[in-house]
Amino acid sequence: MAPERVRGILHGASLSPFVRKVRGALALKGVEYELVHVMPGAMEPAFLAKSPLSKIPVWEEPDGFTLPDSSVICDYLEQVVPDPPLYPADPRERAQALFWEEYADTRLVDTATPIFFQRVVRGRIFGQPVDESLVRRHAEDLLPPVLDQLEALFAPRADALAGRITIATLSVWAPLSDLGHADVEVEAARWPALAGLLSRLAGQPALARVLEEDRAQLASF
Numbered sequence: 001m002a003p004e005r006v007r008g009i010l011h012g013a014s015l016s017p018f019v020r021k022v023r024g025a026l027a028l029k030g031v032e033y034e035l036v037h038v039m040p041g042a043m044e045p046a047f048l049a050k051s052p053l054s055k056i057p058v059w060e061e062p063d064g065f066t067l068p069d070s071s072v073i074c075d076y077l078e079q080v081v082p083d084p085p086l087y088p089a090d091p092r093e094r095a096q097a098l099f100w101e102e103y104a105d106t107r108l109v110d111t112a113t114p115i116f117f118q119r120v121v122r123g124r125i126f127g128q129p130v131d132e133s134l135v136r137r138h139a140e141d142l143l144p145p146v147l148d149q150l151e152a153l154f155a156p157r158a159d160a161l162a163g164r165i166t167i168a169t170l171s172v173w174a175p176l177s178d179l180g181h182a183d184v185e186v187e188a189a190r191w192p193a194l195a196g197l198l199s200r201l202a203g204q205p206a207l208a209r210v211l212e213e214d215r216a217q218l219a220s221f
Ligand SMILES: N[C@@H](CCC(=O)N[C@@H](CS)C(=O)NCC(=O)O)C(=O)O
Pocket: 016, 017, 018, 040, 041, 054, 055, 056, 057, 068, 069, 070, 071, 105
């Protein structure tokens, strides 16, 4: 459990993959927090003062300490709440986990999240027209090669870590876990190791709670 002194506010939108990554880390480490809703594109000056790059998430503690960026926040959480560890102790394993976090935060988010954004955020939440040609280009052309790479290079590595959840696993889980809401599946027949990993993570109690909160939030729209 987290030491009493570590609790805080997570500023962001729960459906953002970067916010979900931090929510996953907080849930696994048992840190209490309040989610204060901030939408990209509607950031107040008080929030922007805490986020020099104008992005969510931002972490804030009661004494006024603030920290932007999901990667930086997760690294900080690891230092103040080391248990359970999300970063491998071995220097090579740790460096590789950081690479896959970077891969997930860039290549994977860039290819997967526009699908969710179009179908769910624009279409379902805001009732705006969905660019289905963009969705198809991402779902059919851009995302599959990324899933191929994750299947070949990342998923076996996660297995090699014997089911331990690392920052890399969380970073890959966060953008992929919401694709189902946009009617796009990581097909088990095509990407068996990756689909198996996602299904194991969906059954992990702390992460299952995060996904349940997402479902509840989506059901409210
Ligand atoms: N490197 C940042 C990326 C965060 C990010 O791109 N957040 C998006 C929402 S998913 C955002 O705030 N976008 C607002 C903008 O770019 O104006 C992190 O890991 O926290």
